[in-house]
Amino acid sequence: MSRYIIRRLLQAIPLLFIISVLLFVLMINTGDPLSTLGGRRVTRPEDRERLSRQLGLDQPIYKQYLFWLIGNDWTKVDMEGDGIAETPGTRKGILRGDFGTSMVQRGKAVTEIILDRLPNTLILMIPAEIIVIILSLAVGVYSALRQYTVTDHIITGLSFIGYSMPIFFIALVSMYIFGVNFKAWGLPYLPTVGMFDPKIGKTTGQVLLHMVLPIFSLTVISAAGYSRFVRSQMLEVISEDYIRTARSKGLPNRMVITGHALKNAALPLVTIIGLDIPLLLGGAVVTESIFAWPGMGRLFIDHLSRSDTPVVMGILMMISVAVILSQLITDIIYAWLDPRIRYS
Amino acid sequence: MKIKLWLIVMTVLIVFSLVMTACQPAATPVPATDEPVVVEPTAAEPAAPEPTAEAPMEAPMEPQVVTFAWTQEPDSLHPFYTDMWFSATLQQLYLCWAWEFDDQNVAYPNLVKEIPSVENGGISADGLTITLHLRDDIVWSDGEPITSADFKFTYDMLMDDANSVNSKYPYDALDSVEAPDAQTVVMNFPEPFSAWEANFWRGILPKHVLQPVFDTEGSMMGADWNLAPTVGCGPYIFDEWESGSFLRFTKNENYWKGTAKIDDVFLQFVPDDAAQTAALLAGDADLGTFIPVSDVPTFQDAGLTVFTVDSGYAEGWFINFRDMASPGIRDVVVRQAIAMSLDREAISQDLLLGLTHPVETLWDPIAGGAYVSPDIVPWKYDPEAAKTMLEDAGYIDTDGDGIREYKDGSPLVLVHGTTIREIRQDIQAVAQQQLREVGIDLAIESQDSDIFFGGYADGAPPAIGDQDIMEWSDSTYFPDPDTDYWLCSQLPSADNPYGYNYYGCDEKLDALFQAQIIETDPTAREAIFHEISKYMHDNVLWYGIYSDPDLWVVNSNLTNVKFSGVTPFYNIWEWDFAK
Numbered sequence: 001m002s003r004y005i006i007r008r009l010l011q012a013i014p015l016l017f018i019i020s021v022l023l024f025v026l027m028i029n030t031g032d033p034l035s036t037l038g039g040r041r042v043t044r045p046e047d048r049e050r051l052s053r054q055l056g057l058d059q060p061i062y063k064q065y066l067f068w069l070i071g072n073d074w075t076k077v078d079m080e081g082d083g084i085a086e087t088p089g090t091r092k093g094i095l096r097g098d099f100g101t102s103m104v105q106r107g108k109a110v111t112e113i114i115l116d117r118l119p120n121t122l123i124l125m126i127p128a129e130i131i132v133i134i135l136s137l138a139v140g141v142y143s144a145l146r147q148y149t150v151t152d153h154i155i156t157g158l159s160f161i162g163y164s165m166p167i168f169f170i171a172l173v174s175m176y177i178f179g180v181n182f183k184a185w186g187l188p189y190l191p192t193v194g195m196f197d198p199k200i201g202k203t204t205g206q207v208l209l210h211m212v213l214p215i216f217s218l219t220v221i222s223a224a225g226y227s228r229f230v231r232s233q234m235l236e237v238i239s240e241d242y243i244r245t246a247r248s249k250g251l252p253n254r255m256v257i258t259g260h261a262l263k264n265a266a267l268p269l270v271t272i273i274g275l276d277i278p279l280l281l282g283g284a285v286v287t288e289s290i291f292a293w294p295g296m297g298r299l300f301i302d303h304l305s306r307s308d309t310p311v312v313m314g315i316l317m318m319i320s321v322a323v324i325l326s327q328l329i330t331d332i333i334y335a336w337l338d339p340r341i342r343y344s
Numbered sequence: 345m346k347i348k349l350w351l352i353v354m355t356v357l358i359v360f361s362l363v364m365t366a367c368q369p370a371a372t373p374v375p376a377t378d379e380p381v382v383v384e385p386t387a388a389e390p391a392a393p394e395p396t397a398e399a400p401m402e403a404p405m406e407p408q409v410v411t412f413a414w415t416q417e418p419d420s421l422h423p424f425y426t427d428m429w430f431s432a433t434l435q436q437l438y439l440c441w442a443w444e445f446d447d448q449n450v451a452y453p454n455l456v457k458e459i460p461s462v463e464n465g466g467i468s469a470d471g472l473t474i475t476l477h478l479r480d481d482i483v484w485s486d487g488e489p490i491t492s493a494d495f496k497f498t499y500d501m502l503m504d505d506a507n508s509v510n511s512k513y514p515y516d517a518l519d520s521v522e523a524p525d526a527q528t529v530v531m532n533f534p535e536p537f538s539a540w541e542a543n544f545w546r547g548i549l550p551k552h553v554l555q556p557v558f559d560t561e562g563s564m565m566g567a568d569w570n571l572a573p574t575v576g577c578g579p580y581i582f583d584e585w586e587s588g589s590f591l592r593f594t595k596n597e598n599y600w601k602g603t604a605k606i607d608d609v610f611l612q613f614v615p616d617d618a619a620q621t622a623a624l625l626a627g628d629a630d631l632g633t634f635i636p637v638s639d640v641p642t643f644q645d646a647g648l649t650v651f652t653v654d655s656g657y658a659e660g661w662f663i664n665f666r667d668m669a670s671p672g673i674r675d676v677v678v679r680q681a682i683a684m685s686l687d688r689e690a691i692s693q694d695l696l697l698g699l700t701h702p703v704e705t706l707w708d709p710i711a712g713g714a715y716v717s718p719d720i721v722p723w724k725y726d727p728e729a730a731k732t733m734l735e736d737a738g739y740i741d742t743d744g745d746g747i748r749e750y751k752d753g754s755p756l757v758l759v760h761g762t763t764i765r766e767i768r769q770d771i772q773a774v775a776q777q778q779l780r781e782v783g784i785d786l787a788i789e790s791q792d793s794d795i796f797f798g799g800y801a802d803g804a805p806p807a808i809g810d811q812d813i814m815e816w817s818d819s820t821y822f823p824d825p826d827t828d829y830w831l832c833s834q835l836p837s838a839d840n841p842y843g844y845n846y847y848g849c850d851e852k853l854d855a856l857f858q859a860q861i862i863e864t865d866p867t868a869r870e871a872i873f874h875e876i877s878k879y880m881h882d883n884v885l886w887y888g889i890y891s892d893p894d895l896w897v898v899n900s901n902l903t904n905v906k907f908s909g910v911t912p913f914y915n916i917w918e919w920d921f922a923k
Contacts, residue, residue, distance in 0.1 A: 030794075030795075031792065031795050031802075032794055032795075032797075035794050035797040035798045035802075036793065037426075037427040037428075037510055038416075039426075039427030039428055040429050040817070040819075041427070042844045043510075044511060045840065045842030045843050046512070046513075046516070047511040047512065048799065048842040051510070054505070105420060107566040107570060108571065116586075116588070117587060120588065172618050175619065176622060179628075180625050183626050191628060192622045192626050192628050193612060193619050193620075194589065194590070198409055198411060198592070199409055289616045289619070290616045291619065292589075292612060292613055292615065294587060294588025295588065298588055298615060299587075299588060302615075305792075305794065306419075306794065307794050
């Protein structure tokens with residue numbers, strides 16, 4: 001197993017390199033960060049030319065990538081536009097831990113920008129994922145054990161409804177019902193936007209209260225989908241011979257379901273959750289935008305819309321590393337859960 | 345055993361989440377500063393509030409907080425590192441301009457004793473020197489006086505390449521700035537610059553804060569002040585900025601006009617329009633802007649106040665008459681027929697709920713239309729007259745498909761481009777239908793903003809001339825009528841890849857625009873703009889669709905609220921909540 005892990009980690013290096021090249025080329029071609037600089041008017045030509053030079057955007061794409069990767073402190077750049085490269089570069093490159101500075105929030109380090117938002121995303125996404133797992137397991141198992149009963153049909157109907165609704169619809173409807181209308185009707189209501197009420201301050205209670213609607217919106221669709229998956233896996237497993245054997249041996253039904261059936265039915269779910277975990281870092285763009293939750297999803301989309309390559313590349317590379325590591329961890333957990341699986 | 349392990353893993357994750365909730369990183373740290381020196385207010389302007397009599401000791405009142413729902417988070421709070429409207433608009437909270445603009449968009453002195461003019465000697469007869477006389481009672485929030493040294497420092501920082509500011513305009517029009525004494529600033533121009541009032545001294549930098557940073561680091565680009573301007577000169581001071589979440593300003597006790605009535609201004613970043621609407625309706629926010637026009641009746645029904653504020657912007661069609669444009673759009677007859685084929689009044693009424701109106705020129709929203717020629721006859725919606733014009737000019741539908749052809753038989757197709765904003769796409773659909781009725785085929789396309797407004801080198805469609813008609817909302821250097829969009833020197837090419845004249849070179853127009861910027865006589869300048877506006881209108885070089893005012897929604901409990909189109913929060917220190 002150790003050799004397997006080491007081999008996978010070594011394979012990750014060229015993989016990350018290829019990913020970084022592809023993403024960088026895509027990012028450079030998504031738009032011009034200097035076109036309006038976020039303003040309502042087109043940037044003046046003199047300013048665009050100057051900024052293009054000063055931010056290194058006038059360099060060929062391979063040079064921009066090279067400076068992003070290994071920095072430019074080993075060379076000099078032409079800042080004044082006189083054709084003479086006499087100003088020493090200041091960047092160290094990502095291989096030395098320098099992700100650069102944002103072109104939107106000029107002077108602010110990319111790592112600082114990301115770390116400002118990452119905890120907010122984890123606060124929202126981890127509880128949401130846990131609730132999705134618990135809910136989908138509970139509902140899926142319950143539904144499978146009562147196949148074709150009225151309860152099963154109701155659960156199936158609700159799952160299809162939940163799964164087919166777009167996230168923005170659920171988010172806005174829940175906001176209007178539990179936020180706007182409940183308040184108008186004189187009922188206890190939930191807050192609509194943000195992480196806390198500024199008049200009260202940022203307390204744990206306030207943050208938890210403001211998490212309710214975003215988490216509800218996030219979990220409805222995922223739980224609906226995963227519960228169907230768990231249900232079908234359970235139905236497949238409980239008809240297996242070893243389950244019949246376990247029952248005929250006199251094991252209690254609870255032990256048969258949880259100790260044998262669920263364990264085997266949940267194995268594929270491990271893979272899906274393993275794929276989900278790195279995506280937790282990316283946040284949920286729509287939910288964060290609607291509920292004004294200051295997370296990674298909004299950070300990504302805000303900086304992508306401004307073609308802020310350093311920040312977007314920082315986020316994408318972080319998620320790429322997380323995907324590779326989570327896949328490795330998933331494989332290890334898989335092997336641990338199922339003794340039949342061995343990696344050479 | 346394995347189930348226990350799963351339970352342990354779940355528990356750890358839940359505990360981790362709760363710990364993350366409690367252990368939030370602090371918002372942008374506020375650099376430690378000395379306690380501000382509370383300066384006794386000097387003889388105040390007539391508008392300043394009278395100092396109140398000492399009240400008997402009472403329990404401190406809860407601080408009054410006004411909450412803004414802000415749909416775009418600023419990228420910087422440094423006035424020269426941002427072009428975002430959502431950032432520049434905040435400057436009246438924590439910074440100060442030499443002069444600001446009231447709700448009629450008329451300039452009034454702020455840091456200066458009076459607006460310079462030829463009459464008061466502030467502007468030399470040849471227009472090459474402008475002298476500012478500063479008030480002697482103006483101070484930064486830490487008690488340091490604001491002097492001409494701050495103005496000179498601002499100019500020096502703008503012009504230094506090491507600072508990589510967003511734009512040097514209009515300071516690159518200056519020869520030099522001098523500070524002969526603490527209350528005098530002298531601006532020297534190589535040639536007259538008539539648009540000075542609208543463009544200069546928007547945000548003065550505190551020399552005593554930023555000079556040490558510049559001296560140490562060689563640039564102010566990485567200064568903490570850029571994102572945490574704890575020393576300012578507005579009615580409020582920066583307090584806290586949590587990325588993606590909120591910005592908070594607290595009142596400046598040293599503000600020379602008097603302390604603001606509202607204690608805190610809290611900006612909640614709410615990127616989604618529908619969520620902004622919900623927050624305003626639920627009372628979670630007291631003010632919002634850039635609201636969807638379709639939500640205005642909802643706000644009014646809910647008892648909120650909607651302000652319509654002219655900020656010089658007008659939505660219009662910019663016509664491409666360069667060589668690569670289609671022959672049809674380069675024919676003035678076709679352009680005039682287009683002008684008569686679009687029912688702009690219906691667009692304003694049906695798509696914009698009557699909250700705005702058609703405009704004839706880019707100068708309609710400026711100074712009550714003072715720069716618009718009185719001889720202009722507005723284009724009327726008259727598709728029959730348009731058809732007649734096109735027939736007489738030889739554009740006939742020979743094959744009966746409803747689309748007219750050129751004399752060589754090719755169809756009269758024009759390309760219309762814009763951004764992906766919903767209202768623009770609605771207008772495209774209406775225009776396509778209405779132009780088809782007169783026999784013009786409008787091929788419509790749209791791109792994301794940073795692609796649409798990209799440069800010639802990026803192959804942006806407007807820049808390379810792929811579109812015959814380009815639609816967006818724009819303004820002059822409001823409140824000044826100056827614009828350089830139609831200067832021949834701004835045509836983009838391989839040699840001039842950043843030029844932004846995407847329309848064409850008209851020698852007469854170019855000469856008029858060059859003449860107005862150096863014309864110091866206001867009456868003569870107005871006459872030049874009359875000529876410009878009439879020429880552009882009659883030749884349909886720019887076709888106005890609607891006036892694009894800023895919409896502000898405000899909690900009706902807020903009193904004394906006024907908005908300027910140039911400096912929106914110019915009187916925010918007078919705002920208060922109704923008791």
